[in-house]
Amino acid sequence: MxxxxxxxxxxxxxxxxxxxxxxxxxxxxxxxxxxxxxxxxxxxxxxxxxxxxxxxxxxxxxxxxxxxxxxxxxxxxxxxxxxxxxxxxxxxxxxxxxxxxxxxxxxxxxxxxxxxxxxxxxxxxxxxxxxxxxxxxxxxxHEGDRERLEAELYTRAQDLQEVNDRLRRSHAQEREVVLALQEAMLPAPGPVGHHRAAVRYRPAVGALNVCGDWYDLADLPGDRMAVAVGDVVGHGLAAACVMGQLRSALSAAIRVVGGPARALEVLGIYARSVDGAESTTAVQAVIDWTTHTIAYSSAGHPPPALLHPDGTVELLDGATDPPLGARPEHVDRPEAHAAFTDDAVLVLYTDGLIERRHEDIDVGLARLAEALTRHQGAGAETLADALLAELLPPGGATDDAALVIIRL
Missing domain, CATH: 3.30.450.20 (PAS domain)
Structure with a gap:
């Protein structure tokens, strides 16, 4: 103010x-x-x-x-x-x-x-x-040159219009390249162990607004699954390339380190060497069906939502830390755990699903929780489609949205 x-x-x-x-x-x-x-x-x-x-x-x-x-x-x-x-x-x-x-x-x-x-x-x-x-x-x-000068002004105007048209075509081509790159790096996943997830990615409207949102799922030893979403600051091809590097790094880290917090610490160290990775947000979770617990850690990312069988929604915000590169020195990241029962639903997403200009983020989180409760009995694929239909603006969002839904 x-x-x-x-x-x-x-x-x-x-x-x-x-x-x-x-x-x-x-x-x-x-x-x-x-x-x-x-x-x-x-x-x-x-x-x-x-x-x-x-x-x-x-x-x-x-x-x-x-x-x-x-x-x-x-x-x-x-x-x-x-x-x-x-x-x-x-x-x-x-x-x-x-x-x-x-x-x-x-x-x-x-x-x-x-x-x-x-x-x-x-x-x-x-x-x-x-x-x-x-x-x-x-x-x-030079009054005698009036027609010539008018013609020159008209020609210059036409040249400028042609430049504008070329820029728009160039932007449209860049959008196609970025979307193809996103699609190649974010394929529809098959079963992870004996569990299946529903995933969605919706690009922003506008030629240059495609961003660096990503998701990743990995099968871990035991009856465990790792799931992550992240969001690179920026737009276009550069953001998509950074996204690809960070997604691959986090996917590798979660397979070899001791948990979500350590994986994000490794990603943060790696991100220091990647131009454009500063201020990236990400959340990493590990689902353990043997203990019925979810371990998670967040680097400045909106909290995952856990929909319980009774229709209540728990926001997993117990281990929130700044985005990548926000601190000049290394600090251990926090990790928290949440219990779940059979038939609960875990939802991870990027901010494009919930955030709106001039609106507090709590309003968007409440809108998400209400939609989850309303569709409490839906399957993962049906729920994913319902959330996109209800939460994204009718004319298309100005930010990308990635979404992962797992029925536990």
């Missing part, structure tokens, strides 16, 4: 740049004073009206493209939830008090989303800087 109360409505009106707030349906929700001055309009003429009804293209200019280009940019923002910087635009504006008379105007627009707690676009910030005087100065310097 700020030490001083801030009137953000007053700040919005005082911004020197011209700004419109639009709904996803492209209706004007608010406008600041700078925009009103540049557009020559009153608030009553704008608020609540469709954008392109107020600012149409010049009907006498067959080459007018400002409205088409702006609509395409705004629709990209709604579809992707990402900002879009437009190339220089000629977008003529109807003169104040002179209906049907359009003035030649040039603008440099940027469109940015305002997301809600579920990651959905609730508003679009449309900011424009008018560059009409600069363009006219260049045109006026």
């Amino acid at each position: 700020s030490a001083f109360p801030i009137d953000y409505a007053a700040v919005f009106q005082a911004l020197p740049g011209a700004v419109l707030l639009l709904t996803p349906q492209l209706v004007i929700a608010d406008v600041n004073e700078a925009l009103l001055r540049r557009a020559g309009r009153d608030r009553s003429q704008l608020i609540g009206r469709p954008l392109f009804e107020v600012f149409p293209d010049n009907p006498d200019d067959p080459d007018a493209s400002g409205m088409r280009n702006l609509r395409a940019s705004l629709e990209r923002v709604v579809a992707t939830g990402a900002s879009d910087t437009m190339a220089l635009q000629r977008y003529d504006v109807e003169a104040r008090g002179r209906p049907g008379v359009f003035e030649e105007r040039y603008w440099s627009p940027v469109n940015a989303p305002v997301l809600d707690a579920e990651g959905r676009v609730r508003l679009i910030v449309h900011r424009v800087e008018e560059v009409t005087d600069i363009v006219r100065a260049g045109l006026g310097a």
Whole structure:
């Protein structure tokens, strides 16, 4: 919280740049004073009206493209939830008090989303800087070269648009590579001993938002199973590569050391040599069906959930420690144990399943517990599908989600 109360409505009106707030349906929700001055309009003429009804293209200019280009940019923002910087635009504006008379105007627009707690676009910030005087100065310097200069401006705008298109295609290709890499490193597991787990991985929406979430299961000597989930900070191919290294290291460590805490200590030491591994979170658990106990340790990760046969949910938060690399020196990690009875369910997951912007994590944990209790009798596969359907935002999450469910 700020030490001083801030009137953000007053700040919005005082911004020197011209700004419109639009709904996803492209209706004007608010406008600041700078925009009103540049557009020559009153608030009553704008608020609540469709954008392109107020600012149409010049009907006498067959080459007018400002409205088409702006609509395409705004629709990209709604579809992707990402900002879009437009190339220089000629977008003529109807003169104040002179209906049907359009003035030649040039603008440099940027469109940015305002997301809600579920990651959905609730508003679009449309900011424009008018560059009409600069363009006219260049045109006026050599009036005879007006057509050539206008053509050059148009060509540069088209070049910028092509660059934007190439970047979007490149981002889409990177997403495909990352997802293929994730799928190769996170295969659907077969039976571990005589036990079977349900696993799910859901990538975030958006070309660059695929992250470094992982899960791992391992059969241990005796009637025991090791299960882990982790989350690398960052996005894209780099995060996926770090994920692969850490997943492999933890999978090897849990097979040779004395338990979950020691495995995470080994992983922490290894992570110091891996660029991009800092602040990774992970939780490692070992299920022992002979003693009916779960040993676990967490490196800054959301707590596993243990659904008991009576429908109560126990959060395994008794051995929580900072993420990897958070301490400058080695400190032994804690380890805790929880008892279970037959037909209980153990759930491990990454924060993309429960966390929402501007929402306390306890709200997400409570939402998870309620869903588990409601589906208490479901099989592992059915429960996994139900949790994803109920807990992830309808339009897709802005963070990855990994999920492991084991009926004990």
